[in-house]
Amino acid sequence: MSYNIAIFIAVFVAAMALFSWSCFQRFRLVTLGKAENRFNDVGKRTWNMLFFAFGQRRVVSRRFGLNHFMLFWCFLILMIANTEFLLNGLFPDYISLSRLPDGAYYTLAFIFDVVSALALLAVCIAIIRRVAFPPPNIEARSRDAFIILTLIAILMIAFFGLHASEIAQGIEEAAQYMPISNFAASAFMSGASADSLSWLANFFWWLHAVVLLLFLNYLPYSKHMHILTAIPNCFFKSLEKVNTQPREEFTKGSTFGVGQVDQFGWKGLFDSYSCTECGRCSDNCPTTFTGKPLNPRLIIHDIKVNLLKNGPLLAKKKEAVLPLIGNSEEGTVSEEAIWECTTCGACMEVCPVFIEHVPRIVDMRRNLVEMKAKFPQELLNFFENIEARSNPWGIAPEKRIAWAAETSVKPFEADKTEYLFFVGCAGAFDARNRRVTLAVSKILDAAGISWGILGKDEMCCGDSLRRLGNEFVFDRMAKENIKMFEDRGIKKIITLCPHCYSTLKNDYRQYGVELEVTHHTELIGKLIEHGGLELNGSGDLGNMVLHDSCYLGRYNMIYEPQRKAIAAVTGQLPTEMEHHHAGSFCCGAGGGRMWMEESIGKRIHLARTEEALKQDPKTICTCCPYCMTMFEDGLKDKNVEDRVQVLDLAEVVAGALK
Amino acid sequence: MLVITCIKQVPDTTQVKTDPVTGTLIREGVPFIVNPFDTPALEESLRLKDKYGFRVAVISMGPPNTEVSLKKALALGADEAVLLSDRAFGGADTLATSKVLAEAIGRLSQKEEVAVVICGRQSIDGDTAQVGPGIATRLGYSQLTLVDQIQNLDLSAKKVRVRRKLEGRHEIVEAPLPALITVVREINQPRYPTVPMRLMAEDAEVILWDNKVMDLAKESIGLKGSATQVRKIFSPERAKGEILGDGLNAPEDAAKLLIDNLVEKDILSLEQT
Numbered sequence: 001m002s003y004n005i006a007i008f009i010a011v012f013v014a015a016m017a018l019f020s021w022s023c024f025q026r027f028r029l030v031t032l033g034k035a036e037n038r039f040n041d042v043g044k045r046t047w048n049m050l051f052f053a054f055g056q057r058r059v060v061s062r063r064f065g066l067n068h069f070m071l072f073w074c075f076l077i078l079m080i081a082n083t084e085f086l087l088n089g090l091f092p093d094y095i096s097l098s099r100l101p102d103g104a105y106y107t108l109a110f111i112f113d114v115v116s117a118l119a120l121l122a123v124c125i126a127i128i129r130r131v132a133f134p135p136p137n138i139e140a141r142s143r144d145a146f147i148i149l150t151l152i153a154i155l156m157i158a159f160f161g162l163h164a165s166e167i168a169q170g171i172e173e174a175a176q177y178m179p180i181s182n183f184a185a186s187a188f189m190s191g192a193s194a195d196s197l198s199w200l201a202n203f204f205w206w207l208h209a210v211v212l213l214l215f216l217n218y219l220p221y222s223k224h225m226h227i228l229t230a231i232p233n234c235f236f237k238s239l240e241k242v243n244t245q246p247r248e249e250f251t252k253g254s255t256f257g258v259g260q261v262d263q264f265g266w267k268g269l270f271d272s273y274s275c276t277e278c279g280r281c282s283d284n285c286p287t288t289f290t291g292k293p294l295n296p297r298l299i300i301h302d303i304k305v306n307l308l309k310n311g312p313l314l315a316k317k318k319e320a321v322l323p324l325i326g327n328s329e330e331g332t333v334s335e336e337a338i339w340e341c342t343t344c345g346a347c348m349e350v351c352p353v354f355i356e357h358v359p360r361i362v363d364m365r366r367n368l369v370e371m372k373a374k375f376p377q378e379l380l381n382f383f384e385n386i387e388a389r390s391n392p393w394g395i396a397p398e399k400r401i402a403w404a405a406e407t408s409v410k411p412f413e414a415d416k417t418e419y420l421f422f423v424g425c426a427g428a429f430d431a432r433n434r435r436v437t438l439a440v441s442k443i444l445d446a447a448g449i450s451w452g453i454l455g456k457d458e459m460c461c462g463d464s465l466r467r468l469g470n471e472f473v474f475d476r477m478a479k480e481n482i483k484m485f486e487d488r489g490i491k492k493i494i495t496l497c498p499h500c501y502s503t504l505k506n507d508y509r510q511y512g513v514e515l516e517v518t519h520h521t522e523l524i525g526k527l528i529e530h531g532g533l534e535l536n537g538s539g540d541l542g543n544m545v546l547h548d549s550c551y552l553g554r555y556n557m558i559y560e561p562q563r564k565a566i567a568a569v570t571g572q573l574p575t576e577m578e579h580h581h582a583g584s585f586c587c588g589a590g591g592g593r594m595w596m597e598e599s600i601g602k603r604i605h606l607a608r609t610e611e612a613l614k615q616d617p618k619t620i621c622t623c624c625p626y627c628m629t630m631f632e633d634g635l636k637d638k639n640v641e642d643r644v645q646v647l648d649l650a651e652v653v654a655g656a657l658k
Numbered sequence: 659m660l661v662i663t664c665i666k667q668v669p670d671t672t673q674v675k676t677d678p679v680t681g682t683l684i685r686e687g688v689p690f691i692v693n694p695f696d697t698p699a700l701e702e703s704l705r706l707k708d709k710y711g712f713r714v715a716v717i718s719m720g721p722p723n724t725e726v727s728l729k730k731a732l733a734l735g736a737d738e739a740v741l742l743s744d745r746a747f748g749g750a751d752t753l754a755t756s757k758v759l760a761e762a763i764g765r766l767s768q769k770e771e772v773a774v775v776i777c778g779r780q781s782i783d784g785d786t787a788q789v790g791p792g793i794a795t796r797l798g799y800s801q802l803t804l805v806d807q808i809q810n811l812d813l814s815a816k817k818v819r820v821r822r823k824l825e826g827r828h829e830i831v832e833a834p835l836p837a838l839i840t841v842v843r844e845i846n847q848p849r850y851p852t853v854p855m856r857l858m859a860e861d862a863e864v865i866l867w868d869n870k871v872m873d874l875a876k877e878s879i880g881l882k883g884s885a886t887q888v889r890k891i892f893s894p895e896r897a898k899g900e901i902l903g904d905g906l907n908a909p910e911d912a913a914k915l916l917i918d919n920l921v922e923k924d925i926l927s928l929e930q931t
Binding site: 256394 | 670672689691847848849850851852853854856857858
């Protein structure tokens with residue numbers, strides 16, 4: 001080899017200095033974020049990292065994910081080759097693979113040769129895919145993507161060029177173990193003069209060196225920053241339910257929520273560096289799908305742009321110049337986008353690197369509600385009703401008991417009653433959902449369960465408040481509810497609404513209370529499994545489709561009890577819609593959207609109803625009062641309410657009781 | 659310049675029941691709220707504050723727990739809250755209430771010039787709509803009731819122009835300052851308190867003026883100063899209606915049955931007019 005070591009050392013030092021400086025500049029900005037502990041339970045975190053980052057669990061679940069998997073692993077293996085390449089360039093007399101024992105050297109040479117070919121293949125597939133049949137999200141054809149793919153391709157070609165010319169020169173000991181390089185040598189370089197081979201080797205060596213260092217320096221300035229951050233991001237993944245975000249301390253002089261980029265937790269900022277703009281989140285977002293201004297990918301992108309713009313100023317204690325929330329220019333999140341989110345979690349469910357979109361949206365909602373009292377007008381009534389009468393409609397609390405007029409219901413009594421049946425606002429006040437409440441009570445009685453209610457003393461769980469960012473009032477209500485549970489000796493709770501369920505079970509845990517919370521779906525599932533219910537097995541409910549509620553499914557992973565229960569009652573499993581299980585499509589009512597107008601784009605409940613109707617059902621089965629309302633509305637909108645019915649799982653089962 | 663809003667803490671009427679025997683309101687365990695007609699009055703004062711930089715004072719006459727409602731007003735942005743509370747004020751009708759409120763406004767106006775006093779049109783528990791006008795009369799302020807828009811406030815000419823919402827029409831009225839305005843709920847959409855303001859209000863001071871401070875003659879306040887007394891509160895009995903048909907008629911038949919009966923009872927006429 002005839003390269004000039006002195007020149008290379010200079011290039012190498014300059015490139016590494018620039019790379020370190022770039023990384024320092026970027027990662028320094030992450031430290032502007034608020035403290036949060038993402039280093040607890042290292043064992044579990046390490047497992048997450050191995051499974052999701054190195055195992056690429058979520059990446060491979062999609063078409064072409066396998067291609068990324070291949071490229072990722074090629075990349076890891078070639079990192080050894082490239083490190084050796086650089087070190088060998090710096091210390092040619094001391095560091096070289098050829099100094100290894102022959103067996104090890106030949107093996108590595110073989111692996112690197114084959115893996116380089118696989119990497120080149122993966123890059124070609126990626127380019128062809130982007131050009132010929134791009135995924136629906138337009139970002140697949142970004143300049144960024146083509147630059148990086150081209151750099152990798154050149155790197156591989158340079159690798160083969162270098163080794164082929166060395167083989168042709170007869171100076172590569174491992175030639176016979178490098179099938180592709182060997183082939184290239186015989187195909188392209190046989191008959192070349194020694195001089196030109198030497199020139200070629202020199203050329204490819206420098207090409208390889210320069211492109212490698214260029215690639216490294218390009219990373220921090222592109223979406224390919226994820227090459228550096230995705231693996232740690234999987235390590236830092238939330239160990240809590242993702243929608244259970246940290247509480248706020250209400251002390252004077254603090255700011256609440258996030259109105260400026262440095263008010264996010266540091267992980268929120270790190271997330272923005274980890275986004276590869278693959279677009280899976282927006283592909284699965286019900287609001288993006290129905291033409292609304294919210295696109296979860298862009299929220300993360302805007303946070304990144306905002307951080308890069310304001311971060312250096314904020315680090316110097318200067319004023320931010322680009323607002324985080326405002327008119328939607330790049331780097332600013334629009335208020336419409338913030339309020340459109342149903343917190344359904346579909347975005348987070350598919351993100352390969354566990355970016356937390358929903359908590360960031362709620363962070364910003366908190367700021368709008370708590371610092372600026374700025375929110376869609378229709379929420380004012382909702383907030384005031386909840387505060388004054390602890391239910392969304394502002395109905396008198398004593399009416400909570402009205403559903404039980406036709407049945408006998410006992411109040412919960414400490415030491416006498418085992419389960420509190422937490423009816424929830426919808427189950428108590430909404431005419432349609434009251435029938436579900438009756439069905440649940442019938443099942444509880446049929447199973448001989450000891451249960452009671454709080455009646456007029458029951459209060460709202462605060463789910464919508466929390467998702468809407470009204471953490472101050474949620475905090476107060478959670479404390480009041482927990483105090484009541486403690487005062488009355490309540491430890492086991494059965495809920496009818498997945499929102500109550502998730503809030504009491506997951507969110508209230510942040511207040512140091514461990515409640516045994518069961519959703520009626522789980523209970524029914526258990527009862528049927530253990531023969532606790534006598535069913536007559538009939539029930540002519542026709543073709544039944546099942547809708548997975550977000551707060552039952554994605555957030556609490558309850559998918560099977562409802563399916564087994566339906567199979568037990570109707571004799572067959574429910575028909576699945578296009579979107580089901582963890583990939584379910586929101587009804588449109590979560591995240592407080594139940595209480596808001598939906599004026600932009602297609603209405604989400606209509607999109608979901610149409611999806612259900614494609615299966616030509618006679619019955620749509622839900623397990624959530626919000627979903628119930630949305631489907632009932634959807635069926636009316638489609639004028640099919642006389643031939644399709646919506647039933648809660650409890651009604652399906654109660655109707656089949658002997 | 660000062661804008662004053664009078665508010666009343668009332669029982670949450672959706673949760674109030676009357677004792678079937680005594681006919682009185684059962685107040686026990688009933689939560690209190692700010693009279694819903696008064697929140698737009700406060701909001702309008704706060705909007706004047708935002709626009710002209712006035713200070714906003716909120717006053718209320720009531721039992722000590724009225725402090726809760728006054729703190730809510732502070733959380734929304736009022737600068738000062740005065741609670742008029744004394745056993746001697748109790749049992750007051752609109753005459754005696756307006757006396758105490760007018761005296762309190764008078765005291766406030768000695769320290770700072772009052773531009774306008776804004777009240778809700780009426781309370782949801784008493785429903786008289788007399789306290790606002792009573793205050794205006796006692797203080798000799800211009801009296802502008804049922805306002806749904808404050809159109810112009812000219813401080814140099816000392817005039818205010820408002821739009822009154824009357825049945826089927828609007829009336830635009832101009833009057834000299836100071837003026838007492840009672841507002842209808844349609845005038846605005848009240849704001850929601852921010853958390854920093856709520857936290858500030860939690861330990862903000864509510865000024866208490868009892869009768870030692872106010873020093874009003876006992877005959878003019880409370881039960882003694884009241885010209886009216888409540889004899890009885892009762893829910894009027896409603897004559898039972900009549901069920902027509904068997905409830906199973908087809909919609910067309912049911913409609914015909916209903917119309918025939920309404921015509922027969924002379925409630926509806928089928929003759930063309």
